[in-house]
Structures are given as C-alpha cells and as structure tokens.
Amino acid sequence: MQSFIAAMPNLKLSRNSHLPFVFKPKLVPASIDDPIKLLKKAADTKNLRTGKTIHAHLIVSGEPSKSVDIFQANSLINLYAKCDQVSIARHLFDCLPKRNVVSWSALMAGYLHNGMALEVLGLFKTMVSVDGLCPNEYIFATIFSSCSGSGRVEEGKQCHGYVLKSGLLSYEYVKNALVHMYSSCSEVESAMRVLNTVPGGDILSYNSVINGLLEHGHVREAMEMLGMMVSQCMDWDSVTYITVFGLCARLKDLRLGLQVHGQMLKNDIKCDVFLSSAMIDMYGKCGKVSNAANVFDRLQERNIVSWTAIMAAYFQNGYFEDALGVLSKMGNEDILPNEYTFAVLLNSSAGLSALRQGDLLHTCVEKSGFKDYVIVGNALINMYSKCGNIQAANEVFLDMTCRDSVTWNAMISGFSHHGLGKEALNVFQDMLAAGECPNSITFVGVLSACASLGLVQEGFYYLNQLMKQIGIEPGLEHHTCIVGLLSRSGQLDQAEKYMRTMPVKWDIVAWRTLLNACHVHRNYGLGKQVAEVVVRMDPNDVGTYTLLSNMYAKSRRWDGVVKIRKLMRERNIKKEPGVSWVEIRNTTHIFVSDDNMHPESSQIHEKVGELLAKIKPLGYVPDIAAVLHDVEDEQKEDYLSYHSEKLAIAYGLMKTPTNAPIRVIKNLRICDDCHAAVKLISKVTNRLIIVRDANRFHQFQDGRCSCADYW
DNA sequence: AGGTCCTCGG
Incomplete structure (x- = not known):
C-alpha cells in the first residue's frame, strides 16, 4: 500500500503523544490478528489515538510490493470519518487507486456527520456519473439524511423514485431515512404516506414523523400519531x-x-x-x-x-x-456555556431587569465568540430592552449580521414599550423591505406603536387590511391593542363600544386597558363601571382597588374611598407597598415608600427636598388630592416626597456622574405626582431618567416623558 | 469495511 502510505499526511502522532510504536514496541502487539476488527472498534468508540496506532502498524508491517487492501483502506476512511477528521478521510479516499461503494459511503457518512450535507450530494453525483457505481441501501440512507440536513427535497424525491423501483425501500434503514427527510422538510403528508403505504418500517419512522409534526407546530396531529404508535404496540x-x-x-x-x-x-x-x-x-x-x-x-x-x-x-x-x-x-x-446557555442567562437578567448582570454577560458573549448567533443577539436585544437601555438594544440590532423574525419583533416591541412608536414603525418598514414576513407577534408591537403615536386610522389599516393580506387572523391581543388605540386617542366611548360589539371574549387585560384610559382621561363615571367589571374578574388584584380609590379621591368622593378600603379589609387584600430599586455600580439599592431603612436615608430625604424646591418655580404643584383625606394637610406633601421612586432617583443623582442616565425600576404604576415631578427633575438636572413601572417604560428627558403623559 | 431517529432559546 505504498502510494497510500506516502499520501498519509498526518501520521506523525501529536506532539504530546507517545513516540511511534517502533520505539516502544510493547505498546502494540507485534502482529495484529484482525486489524479490520480493531479499526472498527476504534472508530465506533471514536478512539483516534488507538486508530492511528493501528494505522501506523499497518504502514510499517505492510509489504511494499503488495497492492492496497481495499478492506483496510475503507476501514481507515471510516475511522477518520467517525473521528471528525474528514479531511484525512478524504485524502486517503483520493489516493486510492480503486474505490468501491463502501469507500464512498464511509466518506459520505463522514461529511454528513460534520454537517457538510451538500458535499455528500456532490459526491453522490460523482460516484454515479464518473465511477459508474451502483448505489445501494447504505448510500441512500446517507443521501436521504443529507437531503434532510440541507433541505434539498427535490434531489430526495428523485431518489425516492429510484429506491421505490429498485426495491431498496424495503430496507428499514432506507425507509426510516426517507420518512425522516419528508418530516424534517415540512412535507409531513408525504412522510405519513411513506410510513403508511410501504410495509415494514419501525419505531424510528414514528419518531421522525412525530418530531416533524411537533417542529412545525402540528401538535394535535402529533398526538394522533402517538395514539397510532401506541395502538401498534411497538417497543x-x-x-x-x-x-x-x-x-x-x-x-x-x-x-x-x-x-x-x-x-x-x-x-x-x-x-x-x-x-x-x-x-x-x-x-x-x-x-x-x-x-x-x-x-x-x-x-x-x-x-x-x-x-x-x-x-x-x-x-x-x-x-x-x-x-x-x-x-x-x-x-x-x-x-x-454555549450559545443556548447565554440566551437563557441573558433572558434571566432581563427578567430581573439586572442591567449590570446583563452587561457583564454581554462582555462574556463578545469574548467567547458567541455574539453572532441569532439566538444570542435576540436575547441581548431583549435584555437591553427590558433593562431600560433601548439605545444599547438598538446597537446590538444594527450590529447583527443575521436576523430572524424574532429579532425584528424584539426590536419593534422594544421600541413600543419604551413609547418610541416612530422608531418601532421604522423598524417594521425595514423588516418588510428586508423580506422578512411579519407574524402575529409583530403586529402586537406595530399596533402598540400606532397607539402610542395616536395613529387610529393606520392601526385599523394594519388590523383589517395588512393582516388579512398576509393571512394572520387577529387575536385577542390585537383587539386589545385596538381598545388601547381608541382609548389613547381619547375616544373612550368608541373603545367601550368596540368591546361591547366585537365578538371577542375579552380578558382582564383588555378591561384593564380601558380602565387605565378612564383614569388618564379622568372619565371617572365610566371608569368606576369598568373597575367593577375588573374587580369581578379578579377580586384579588390590588392595582384595581388602588386605581378605583384614586379615582374616587380625585373626584373628591371620600365616601367612595372609604367604601373601597372597607371592601379591601373585608376581602383581606393588603396594599402592596411601593418599592423602587436602582443599580449603582455593583449594588442594587432598594427603596420602600415611607421607610428609612437606607443607611443614607437622611441625606436622601434632604436631596429630595432640594429637588422639589428646584422644580416648584417651574410649575410643580404637589398633587395632594391623591393622598388619602384622613392625613393632615401639612403631612400630605411629605407623604408624596417619600414615594419610593423619588427616593431612588434622588439617590441615583447623588451617586452617579453628572451625565449618566438613571434607571429605576418600580413594582407598581408610577403615580401622577411622581410622573410630573420626575419630568421636571430631568430638566433641572439635565439627566436622562428611565423608570420602568409595572406596565411600561418612561423615558424622562428635558421635561418630557416618552409616554406623553399616558400610561 | 459503510447507513437512519433525539435533548437546551423566544
């Protein structure tokens, strides 16, 4: 096997391995009885070192005059192919003076396992047209699998015809591979036809079909398939x-x-x-x-x-x-960690709104080279968006080389949540221009963007025209967006009428949308009616009681306030305390309304006083009507000053450089008074202040908020 | 001497 040996490029063992056996003969038996068997074992256990040792032995002990043993050569190709050394396998293959079907199939399997499915199809063509060999069942099993891997159903269909005529389809391996090809290429009907019409076949075909169905979202059919499989009593x-x-x-x-x-x-x-x-x-x-x-x-x-x-x-x-x-x-x-791990970690940081943690992970992602995976990019956009840094989210988005529909959706809904409707709609236009097909999630973002911009007509256009054109049936969440859209533009009666007349089974989210609108537009009459509905749907939701009591207070109906408090006592509903937190370097500082737990509490209170004094000349009037009437008037202002978000923002201003944005997270909705105050604070301090409340993000800058006073 | 199916994210 001289030419074969000379062609072997990588024979010298790796630097840290033992010297070739000739210097240490005791490592390997002087003669190997059955090198084929040993090579198979090395290949099956992916033991490259042993395999190379046997290879070396064959080279040294081989008779120079003897021609290449095709069995040995094929075994070696198989060995290197299985051990992920396809280029070596290929080299051996190319140097063979004569090849048979086994040589081809061993090499093809190697390419397939290394994800080079298209290469396999190319080899197949050469094998048939140049070498004139007749493919057998092994070849077709590999071919069908390569078609699955590369999505080349057309080539697979041609081979389907061939195996059907030649009778090779009666091999279970071939049938399983064919069924799998159709299942994974979303031709589940063809897969089921092969499964059901060709006799034989085994559990593997069922596995493939059920997986194919699941992957394409046909859960019901997958369940039916499971039933059929169970009824066939297969192991x-x-x-x-x-x-x-x-x-x-x-x-x-x-x-x-x-x-x-x-x-x-x-x-x-x-x-x-x-x-x-x-x-x-x-x-x-x-x-x-x-x-x-x-x-x-x-x-x-x-x-x-x-x-x-x-x-x-x-x-x-x-x-x-x-x-x-x-x-x-x-x-x-x-x-x-790998790319999936990073995606989960980033999404967990997003769940905690832990920007610092997310930033650290972002650095790890960059360093470890996982940044170009779509799922990682998507998770980064989600993390930055949920942590209140929409600019960073946008930077990641713009930097991504490969995007999918999740990427676009994340950016659109990210902008929408931050009240940046215009930016959201721009991204949507880019998405269409890039040829990415919007789905129902996309339209939730788009409709919310329309709502924040007050684009009522456009909203209805998207719902009734574009979605229909694309073939997306509007769901509850889209209709809820319309309720928000009408509400936001002040058409409360229209919104209420929409809910009354549309044949939609509204959930509590929709009703809460309307309730919020009533609160913002000070339509307390309708608001109280809607609140009744919401309370009935969820008697334990504290937010509704708070809103209701707030509306009574604003319309100076103290009897109503008392009624609500009584109701809450009876139902044993405790008011959740307002909590805000802010990350300063490595520490998260937590502030609870009205408490003095923070070690720097007195300085913080002083700072709040200072800020409020600065904004009063700009028109800030404490909203004392929002404070319960049984508190003494002079105390009401104090109550408002100690709201947790004011404390957190004051602390942020004390502890961060003068140009750094401040990000605060709050468990409840931000109150009217704080909203008005923070707008002015952003002006007098010249800072970007971002507050994430229970519903959405507020970006305060230069005396304005991105929510345009609607939340 | 060679071949098929599968797990982690939204």
Whole structure:
C-alpha cells in the first residue's frame, strides 16, 4: 500500500503523544490478528489515538510490493470519518487507486456527520456519473439524511423514485431515512404516506414523523400519531421517550409526562444525557421545577445541554436568580456555556431587569465568540430592552449580521414599550423591505406603536387590511391593542363600544386597558363601571382597588374611598407597598415608600427636598388630592416626597456622574405626582431618567416623558 | 469495511 502510505499526511502522532510504536514496541502487539476488527472498534468508540496506532502498524508491517487492501483502506476512511477528521478521510479516499461503494459511503457518512450535507450530494453525483457505481441501501440512507440536513427535497424525491423501483425501500434503514427527510422538510403528508403505504418500517419512522409534526407546530396531529404508535404496540426506544417528552412539554401535559416517566422506569430504559435533558425540559415546561431539579441532581453524567436545560427550567418558572446561580455551579465543574446557555442567562437578567448582570454577560458573549448567533443577539436585544437601555438594544440590532423574525419583533416591541412608536414603525418598514414576513407577534408591537403615536386610522389599516393580506387572523391581543388605540386617542366611548360589539371574549387585560384610559382621561363615571367589571374578574388584584380609590379621591368622593378600603379589609387584600430599586455600580439599592431603612436615608430625604424646591418655580404643584383625606394637610406633601421612586432617583443623582442616565425600576404604576415631578427633575438636572413601572417604560428627558403623559 | 431517529432559546 505504498502510494497510500506516502499520501498519509498526518501520521506523525501529536506532539504530546507517545513516540511511534517502533520505539516502544510493547505498546502494540507485534502482529495484529484482525486489524479490520480493531479499526472498527476504534472508530465506533471514536478512539483516534488507538486508530492511528493501528494505522501506523499497518504502514510499517505492510509489504511494499503488495497492492492496497481495499478492506483496510475503507476501514481507515471510516475511522477518520467517525473521528471528525474528514479531511484525512478524504485524502486517503483520493489516493486510492480503486474505490468501491463502501469507500464512498464511509466518506459520505463522514461529511454528513460534520454537517457538510451538500458535499455528500456532490459526491453522490460523482460516484454515479464518473465511477459508474451502483448505489445501494447504505448510500441512500446517507443521501436521504443529507437531503434532510440541507433541505434539498427535490434531489430526495428523485431518489425516492429510484429506491421505490429498485426495491431498496424495503430496507428499514432506507425507509426510516426517507420518512425522516419528508418530516424534517415540512412535507409531513408525504412522510405519513411513506410510513403508511410501504410495509415494514419501525419505531424510528414514528419518531421522525412525530418530531416533524411537533417542529412545525402540528401538535394535535402529533398526538394522533402517538395514539397510532401506541395502538401498534411497538417497543419504544430512547428516542421515542425523548420525542414523547417533547410532546408533553409542548402540551404542558404533566399527567402524560409523569405517566411516560413511570413507563420509562418500568421498562428499564437507560437514561443518557439526551433523555435526561428531555425530561428536565418537560418538567420545566410543565411547571414542575422541583421534579426537573430532582432529575438533574441524580444525573451521573452531565453535559452543557443538561446544565442549560435545568437553567431554562428555572428561568421559565420565574426563578431568575436560580437560573443565574447555575452559571457559577457550572463553572465549578469546568463546563463552559454555549450559545443556548447565554440566551437563557441573558433572558434571566432581563427578567430581573439586572442591567449590570446583563452587561457583564454581554462582555462574556463578545469574548467567547458567541455574539453572532441569532439566538444570542435576540436575547441581548431583549435584555437591553427590558433593562431600560433601548439605545444599547438598538446597537446590538444594527450590529447583527443575521436576523430572524424574532429579532425584528424584539426590536419593534422594544421600541413600543419604551413609547418610541416612530422608531418601532421604522423598524417594521425595514423588516418588510428586508423580506422578512411579519407574524402575529409583530403586529402586537406595530399596533402598540400606532397607539402610542395616536395613529387610529393606520392601526385599523394594519388590523383589517395588512393582516388579512398576509393571512394572520387577529387575536385577542390585537383587539386589545385596538381598545388601547381608541382609548389613547381619547375616544373612550368608541373603545367601550368596540368591546361591547366585537365578538371577542375579552380578558382582564383588555378591561384593564380601558380602565387605565378612564383614569388618564379622568372619565371617572365610566371608569368606576369598568373597575367593577375588573374587580369581578379578579377580586384579588390590588392595582384595581388602588386605581378605583384614586379615582374616587380625585373626584373628591371620600365616601367612595372609604367604601373601597372597607371592601379591601373585608376581602383581606393588603396594599402592596411601593418599592423602587436602582443599580449603582455593583449594588442594587432598594427603596420602600415611607421607610428609612437606607443607611443614607437622611441625606436622601434632604436631596429630595432640594429637588422639589428646584422644580416648584417651574410649575410643580404637589398633587395632594391623591393622598388619602384622613392625613393632615401639612403631612400630605411629605407623604408624596417619600414615594419610593423619588427616593431612588434622588439617590441615583447623588451617586452617579453628572451625565449618566438613571434607571429605576418600580413594582407598581408610577403615580401622577411622581410622573410630573420626575419630568421636571430631568430638566433641572439635565439627566436622562428611565423608570420602568409595572406596565411600561418612561423615558424622562428635558421635561418630557416618552409616554406623553399616558400610561 | 459503510447507513437512519433525539435533548437546551423566544
């Protein structure tokens, strides 16, 4: 095998490995009985070192005059292909004087495993047209799989015809691969036709079809398929369990999930990293974090996917700190995050509005080279947007080389939440120009943008014309946007009429939108009626009582205020205290209205007094009507000064450089008085102040707010 | 001597 040996480029063992065996003969038996068998074993266990040693042995012991042993050559190609050394496999292949079908199939499988599906299709053409070889069932299994990987259904369909005529479709491997090709290329009908009309086939085909259905959102059909599979009494393999757990996760069907878990234990299925991750995911999506943590804690073997799955389970159930905490535990075991991990971490930071944490993660993303993954870019946009830094979100957006619909939606709704309707609509225009198809989420952002700009006609145009054209059925959330749109422009009666006449099953969010509008437009008559509806829908919602009591107070109906307080006492509803927080360097400072817990409390109060004195000449009048009537008049102003957001902003002004923006997060809606005060504070201090309240973002700058006094 | 299915984000 002389030419073959000479062609072998990478034979010298890696720098830190042992010297070639000729100097250490005891490492390898003097003669190898069955090198083919050993090479197969090395390939199957991905043991490149052993494989190379055997290769070396073959070179040294080979008779120079002997011609190439095709069996040995194929085994070597297989070895390097399996060990992710495709270029070496290719080199050996190219140097072969003669190749057979096995040589081709081994090499093709190597390319396929390295994600180079198109290369496989090219090889196939050469094999047939140049070498004139006849493809067999092995080749077609690989070809169909390559078609799945590259989305080349047309080539796959031609091969489908061939395997049908030649009878190769009777091989289960071929049939499974074909079914999988159709399933993954969203031709599920064809997949089911092959599955049902060609005799034979096994559990793998069912796995493929159910997965294909799930991936394209046909959950009901996937469930039906599961039923058919169960009725055929097939033995499930571990992929079936993974598939069915995926189905449970999608349906959030905990009962089925537990049942399948039980069956899995009974049947003594080996739980590998794939299966355990699917289980963690299922429990997470079904809201059972404790079960997910249980599965995770018992794992013998964990990989990055297991870690990301448990992290995601915490995140999806609102345990953002726990999700972030997983990162350091991972670090202890020297596991490095990947793009999915970063996406979960960034979204957890977004959930906490932890800008500092998000910034740190952004740095890690840049350093570790994951910044160009779409899911990471999307998560960065989401994080910056939810943490109140919409400019940074936009920078990430503009910097992205590859965008998907989630990217566009994140930017549109980000601008909308920040009250930047114009920017949101511009991004929407760019999205259309870029050829990205909007979906129903896009239109929620677009309609909210119309609302914040008061573009009533445009809003209706998007709802009735454009959405129809694209084929998106308006849902509850779109109709709610219309309620907001009408309300915002002051057409409260129209909004109320829209809710009364449209055949929509309105939820509490829609009613609250109308209620808010009544509050902002001081239409307390309608407001009180709407509030009654909201209270009936959720008797425990503190916000509604607060709003209602506020409306009574503003219309000086103290009897109403008393009534509401009595109602709240009876129903044992406690008023949630106002809490605001602000991040200064590495620390989050928390302020609760009316308390003096902060160590610098007296300086802060002094600062608030100073600020209020500065803005009074600009027209600030404390809104004492908003304060409950049983408080002494001279105390009312004090009450207002100690609102948590005022304390947090004052502290931010004390502790940050003069040009730094201040970001405050508040648990409740910002009150009228604070809103008016902060506008003027932004003017006298010349600062950008961003407040995220329970509903939205307020960007205060130069005496104005991005919400245009509507929130 | 060679081949197929699967887990983590919105």
